[in-house]
Amino acid sequence: xxxxxxxxxxxxxxxxxxxxxxxxxxxxxxxxxxxDSIKGKITWSKELYxxxxxxxxxxxxxxxxxxxxxxxxSRKILDRxxxxxxxxxKPYQVQLxxxxxxxxxxxxxxxxxxxxxSKGKVVGQRxxxxxxxxxxxxxxxILHSSALIESLLDSTPDIIFFKNLNxxxxxxxxxxxxxxxxxxxxxxxxxxxxxxxxxxxDTFRKYDKAVLKLNKPNHNEEWITYPDGRxxxxxxxxxxxxxxxxxxxxxxxxxxxITEHKKLEYEVNNNLKQQKFLAxxxxxxxxxxxxxxxxxxxxxxxxxxTNASRSYIFEDSIDGKSTSNxxxxxxxxxxxxxxxLKNIKYTFIPAFLKGFEEDGIIQSNDVSKMSKDLxxxxxxxxxxxxxxxxxxxxxxxxxxFGLDITExxxxxxxxxxxxxKIISNSVSSxxxxxxxxxxxxxxxxxxxxxxxxxxxGIKWMSNLLLDGKIKKTIDQQNEYIKxxxxxxxxxxxxxxNLLYVSSIESGYKFKIVKKKNNIAKxxxxxxxxxxxxxxxxxIKIIESxxxxxxxxxNIDGNKIRQVIDNLITNxxxxxxxxxxxxxxxxxxxxxxxxxxxxNGIGIPKEQxxxxxxxxxxxxxxxxxxxxGTGLGLYITKLMVEAHGGKLWFESKENKGATFxxxxxx
Amino acid sequence: MDKPKKIIVIEDDPILSKALNIELAxxxxxxxxxxxxxxxxxxVLAEHPxxxxxxxxxxxxxxxxxxxxxxxxxxxxxxxxxxxTNLSSADEKRNKDITKLEPTYYFMKTEIRLEELVEKIxxxxxxx
Numbered sequence: 001x002x003x004x005x006x007x008x009x010x011x012x013x014x015x016x017x018x019x020x021x022x023x024x025x026x027x028x029x030x031x032x033x034x035x036d037s038i039k040g041k042i043t044w045s046k047e048l049y050x051x052x053x054x055x056x057x058x059x060x061x062x063x064x065x066x067x068x069x070x071x072x073x074s075r076k077i078l079d080r081x082x083x084x085x086x087x088x089x090k091p092y093q094v095q096l097x098x099x100x101x102x103x104x105x106x107x108x109x110x111x112x113x114x115x116x117x118s119k120g121k122v123v124g125q126r127x128x129x130x131x132x133x134x135x136x137x138x139x140x141x142i143l144h145s146s147a148l149i150e151s152l153l154d155s156t157p158d159i160i161f162f163k164n165l166n167x168x169x170x171x172x173x174x175x176x177x178x179x180x181x182x183x184x185x186x187x188x189x190x191x192x193x194x195x196x197x198x199x200x201x202d203t204f205r206k207y208d209k210a211v212l213k214l215n216k217p218n219h220n221e222e223w224i225t226y227p228d229g230r231x232x233x234x235x236x237x238x239x240x241x242x243x244x245x246x247x248x249x250x251x252x253x254x255x256x257x258i259t260e261h262k263k264l265e266y267e268v269n270n271n272l273k274q275q276k277f278l279a280x281x282x283x284x285x286x287x288x289x290x291x292x293x294x295x296x297x298x299x300x301x302x303x304x305x306t307n308a309s310r311s312y313i314f315e316d317s318i319d320g321k322s323t324s325n326x327x328x329x330x331x332x333x334x335x336x337x338x339x340x341l342k343n344i345k346y347t348f349i350p351a352f353l354k355g356f357e358e359d360g361i362i363q364s365n366d367v368s369k370m371s372k373d374l375x376x377x378x379x380x381x382x383x384x385x386x387x388x389x390x391x392x393x394x395x396x397x398x399x400x401f402g403l404d405i406t407e408x409x410x411x412x413x414x415x416x417x418x419x420x421k422i423i424s425n426s427v428s429s430x431x432x433x434x435x436x437x438x439x440x441x442x443x444x445x446x447x448x449x450x451x452x453x454x455x456x457g458i459k460w461m462s463n464l465l466l467d468g469k470i471k472k473t474i475d476q477q478n479e480y481i482k483x484x485x486x487x488x489x490x491x492x493x494x495x496x497n498l499l500y501v502s503s504i505e506s507g508y509k510f511k512i513v514k515k516k517n518n519i520a521k522x523x524x525x526x527x528x529x530x531x532x533x534x535x536x537x538x539i540k541i542i543e544s545x546x547x548x549x550x551x552x553x554n555i556d557g558n559k560i561r562q563v564i565d566n567l568i569t570n571x572x573x574x575x576x577x578x579x580x581x582x583x584x585x586x587x588x589x590x591x592x593x594x595x596x597x598x599n600g601i602g603i604p605k606e607q608x609x610x611x612x613x614x615x616x617x618x619x620x621x622x623x624x625x626x627x628g629t630g631l632g633l634y635i636t637k638l639m640v641e642a643h644g645g646k647l648w649f650e651s652k653e654n655k656g657a658t659f660x661x662x663x664x665x
Numbered sequence: 666m667d668k669p670k671k672i673i674v675i676e677d678d679p680i681l682s683k684a685l686n687i688e689l690a691x692x693x694x695x696x697x698x699x700x701x702x703x704x705x706x707x708x709v710l711a712e713h714p715x716x717x718x719x720x721x722x723x724x725x726x727x728x729x730x731x732x733x734x735x736x737x738x739x740x741x742x743x744x745x746x747x748x749x750t751n752l753s754s755a756d757e758k759r760n761k762d763i764t765k766l767e768p769t770y771y772f773m774k775t776e777i778r779l780e781e782l783v784e785k786i787x788x789x790x791x792x793x
Contacts, residue, residue: 445752445753445756448751448753449722449751449752452751452773452774452775453678453681453751453774455775456681456751456774456775457678457680457681457684459774459775459778460680460681460684460685460688460774460779461680461684463684463688463778463779463780464684464687464688464779467688467691467779467780469691469692470687470688470691470692471691483680483683483684486680487680532679533679536679536700623724623725624724624725625724
């Protein structure tokens with residue numbers, strides 16, 4: 001083999017080596033360079049040209065020119081690294097960014113080191129440049145997407161966490177961190193036993209294991225408390241999660257605060273239940289059963305619906321000074337109290353009246369914290385929580401309506417109170433209906449009795465007149481006829497009163513026909529008619545001079561006769577024996593005022609505001625005259641008012657009453 | 666001639682009381698009147714009449730109360746009492762209460778003529 005052929009083969013060997021090196025560099029995207037500082041020669045591999053996007057047939061640029069291929073920031077980084085390497089003699093590695101119009105942006109890793117000769121003197125540098133643009137882009141993408149996932153997890157109000165199979169937290173979102181009250185880094189790596197109480201942690205762990213064993217997602221609802229004491233209801237979905245090879249890695253949990261949702265759901269459900277209940281009660285109240293049956297049924301339904309131990313009604317006495325338990329329902333095992341709670345004087349329980357007046361309601365979840373007077377009556381009954389509402393007809397209190405809880409303390413919910421208000425109104429209204437019914441039936445019985453008395457008078461007096469067996473003088477016969485006439489007048493008065501009321505009920509208004517009338521004449525006639533009645537009681541009637549003077553007024557004579565007659569008859573009826581009645585009149589500011597005064601039984605104070613009501617009769621009036629209709633004053637007032645006048649009175653029980661009426665002149 | 670039978674009329678309406686008085690006196694009875702239950706009870710217990718005519722609706726003391734008290738008295742337990750009223754007999758509770766007090770009759774004033782009443786009294790007192 002010739003020298004030249006050896007050289008040639010060596011050459012071809014070298015070029016093969018060079019070729020393979022180039023290929024390897026191209027595959028690895030690594031270019032290399034060297035700088036001989038003695039010869040001042042820079043050598044670049046072919047791949048390096050390729051990475052920089054330069055033509056490899058050109059000479060390699062010097063250090064400063066080559067720096068221009070980098071971004072400004074990277075130039076500084078590289079220059080600093082090179083200088084340090086020269087100074088310290090240590091190799092460097094930096095990540096750099098390339099800018100090239102034809103190549104765009106590239107990321108490279110630059111490695112470099114100082115080259116020394118055998119004596120240790122620096123004779124140059126060498127290094128590699130690796131194109132990592134692809135990896136770098138991928139890495140960026142991964143970073144970007146994990147940041148996206150993290151922000152996503154953090155942006156949801158739901159609590160998200162993941163643990164490994166041993167229950168160690170691998171990650172969580174900020175909601176979870178907030179729930180725990182610690183930062184994420186203090187949570188990751190910990191277990192439930194580090195973060196929660198033993199009891200809660202055990203429950204969580206047990207639940208986790210169950211989910212892992214079942215190998216499918218599972219829901220769970222539970223109440224939890226925040227570190228700040230806030231209580232919420234959470235719904236947690238736990239599910240096993242898997243690695244790329246479908247291997248179970250751990251458990252993933254998503255918890256959602258469903259407190260508001262549950263509350264709403266509860267409210268909607270409750271509303272529906274309440275509506276259904278109210279509908280039932282309203283059917284109950286309107287059915288044609290007896291009052292007692294209806295009330296007992298309503299109390300029972302209410303106690304069952306509200307889960308109360310007792311439900312009951314108290315009715316006040318007529319004077320409103322005391323109250324009695326009249327209806328009661330007790331749940332199973334609760335001791336009835338109805339027989340122990342009769343005629344309780346309000347003076348013993350002032351807080352009741354005060355409570356009803358101030359708030360219109362008395363409620364307590366803890367009776368032991370109520371005022372002394374209330375505790376004294378409620379605690380012996382074993383009541384722990386109580387709710388009371390007054391019952392009213394108009395402004396008149398009938399009594400109250402209540403619920404007791406005996407087994408434990410209980411808060412009254414707003415919707416419960418609202419419900420009870422509605423029912424107490426309904427109960428009040430059936431009381432009102434009962435009163436109207438009893439007034440009506442009482443009226444019918446009184447009216448028929450009233451009508452029959454003068455009818456019997458006419459019948460019996462005519463019997464006497466016609467009875468041939470009983471002898472009578474002409475005077476006696478005349479007397480009987482007068483009695484018949486009187487009874488007849490009484491009937492006419494009564495019938496016209498009844499007709500007045502019935503026509504007023506159907507909207508009729510009095511027609512006033514005014515004529516000149518002599519008042520003294522009217523009064524004398526009335527006194528004559530009532531002579532027998534007043535005579536029996538030995539009542540003295542004093543007419544003032546102003547009456548007996550010939551007083552002529554422009555009035556509807558029939559109506560004013562009825563007014564004066566009603567007032568005088570009342571005065572006689574409610575006078576005691578040997579009583580005195582004064583009748584007087586006088587002018588005052590363009591009016592004439594009449595006064596009828598007696599010293600009889602008077603009107604009880606608490607009933608004074610009711611005596612002009614239709615059919616109403618004061619207690620002592622009923623006792624004194626059992627068969628009045630309760631229409632006289634009602635009609636009298638309407639007649640005076642139809643004249644443009646007024647009717648009023650002053651009275652004290654057992655001292656008498658003075659009625660006044662005025663007529664405009 | 667026999668001593669006249671004594672009847673006490675307890676009635677608050679003056680005209681009705683008067684009519685009963687005249688009719689009974691005209692039929693030879695000895696009649697005493699009283700205008701309410703309270704007075705009537707005193708008179709009855711003092712006079713021990715042969716029969717009592719009793720109204721129900723009266724002031725001070727009504728007829729029912731008076732009759733209850735009368736029946737508590739040894740003498741009063743058996744004396745014949747005729748109730749004369751205008752209260753309708755539709756009230757079942759009242760009817761029961763009245764029955765317990767054993768009146769001889771219960772008459773509606775508007776439904777009975779005076780002659781009829783006298784006849785019933787005479788029948789009861791075995792005067793016919």
